[in-house]
Amino acid sequence: MNFTPPLRQATLVKRYKRFLADVITPDGTELTLHCANTGAMTGCATPGDTVWYSTSDSLTRKYPHSWELTQTQQGHWICVNTLRANMLVKEALLAGQIPELSGYADLQSEVKYGAEKSRIDFLLKAEDRVNCYIEVKSVTLLQQGKGYFPDAVTERGQKHLRELAKIAENGERAVLLFAVLHSGIEDVTPARHIDARYAELMVQARASGVEVLACKASLSPEGLVVERKLIVNA
Structure with a gap:
């Protein structure tokens, strides 16, 4: 981008x-x-x-x-512009730069879904596989050498985890994708010390079948590029 x-x-x-x-x-x-x-x-x-x-x-x-x-x-x-995370991920999805999420023929943005009336960031479709729902979160908090999400209590983020868990339980593919937009972050951990409920819901979502991925971007005044995959801790 x-x-x-x-x-x-x-x-x-x-x-x-x-x-x-x-x-x-x-x-x-x-x-x-x-x-x-x-x-x-x-x-x-x-x-x-x-x-x-x-x-x-x-x-x-x-x-x-x-x-x-x-x-x-x-x-x-x-x-720090959180709008850029979705722009970066959309470009990467269309270019096949995230192997785990490649092979889909159709990409839709901001699609309404779920019992709590949410909008999924991206919905991927293909004739030969189940739909893939992707929620993108921007990660910029670095503390004691660790990357954390969220940086404040997020009821909206909690809702998204509940919605994704339902998608996975219903047999479709649900993905929480952390876009790491801080050059000093090398892994991502749920910020239990900031939002304990979010951390708990993330554990539950993973147990329900939600996939949790993290991609780090290289950053410069010229643009952003998805660089590599990072580990997401429990």
Whole structure:
């Protein structure tokens, strides 16, 4: 997935009101960026970090600049725009870059499903196999050298695990796919210390037949590329 044109850089002053961040560009210009990440962004938004942002050509946007990447003072690269995870995964699925999820003829996005009225990120179909439901989660939390999800209590994420478990129990394929968008993360663990219920539901979902995968992306101001598979711990 390419950033066209390539991103521009600035220095983070502060993030506030969840959706906004103030930065200073190399020439001293002060800008307010839109932040598409509603999570805690722990370790992703330290004042003084380098921010890489895109600019929309829309004339109706109040904040035309969007925060895409953080380059931390420790040298890590993080994609903080959670919308990019699905874009990256969709591109990888269409290109056959995730072997476990290849061989399907049809890909649909944002399909309604489940008793709790959810929308699955991707639904894969083929005549010779059962349908495959894929829920994508962006992983950016690094603590004590470990990658964790979620970074805050997520009732929505809990609902998705319950829905996926039902899909698997009904004989179709259900996949929880972690898109690892932090250069320092080498494995993924459910964040029991943050959301114990989510961790419990993930164990139950796996027992019901839900497949749990993790793919790490390489990150740069030019774009994101699915790089390799990572281990997901219990």
